[in-house]
Amino acid sequence: KAGVTQTPRYLIKTRGQQVTLSCSPISGHRSVSWYQQTPGQGLQFLFEYFSETQRNKGNFPGRFSGRQFSNSRSEMNVSTLELGDSALYLCASSLAGPEIATGELFFGEGSRLTVL
């Protein structure tokens, strides 16, 4: 079956702009998580959505937001971009839900954002 799909794969923005990244989970997966990966901070949890509701949120400023649609597809948005937002943004989907213990995450290939 198709894996997790993230678009776009690469993008370049300038400071002050905003960006929207998209993630299509594996069919049947209702949980979508977002992670930021940078050389200095490693993989850091941004937020998780389950059934269109944000379930968990990491320690990121309010410029980072997300949402999930009824078909489980998710988007994340970063407003007022800063140089430090340059990173690989990874999306992961999972079958896990509130009634199921945390499970296996399936990651996409990521969206690499460069902020100039």
Place this chain on the structure above:
Amino acid sequence: DAKTTQPPSMDCAEGRAANLPCNHSTISGNEYVYWYRQIHSQGPQYIIHGLKNNETNEMASLIITEDRKSSTLILPHATLRDTAVYYCIVSGEGTGNQFYFGTGTSLTVIP
């Protein structure tokens, strides 16, 4: 917050078993141990997870000590394609999929 401690790097000869240790001395009773790996420029890949019993799948074996304060991931016959960063993660029910990945162990398989 870091819940696990792993060596920053390890080497392993191709064809030999790779044993990657992880210390999680503050693990609580309902927390699982997960292992993921990330090959350069790719998204992390799930390997295996366990609660208290040893686990084995087609990729690896997970050995958890009786007191659950440490574990070892075993790749039985390492290949060059196993060169990656390996992350040991502790996470419990109710925390969703909020995983703290830490810095992991960079495993290099040597021909």
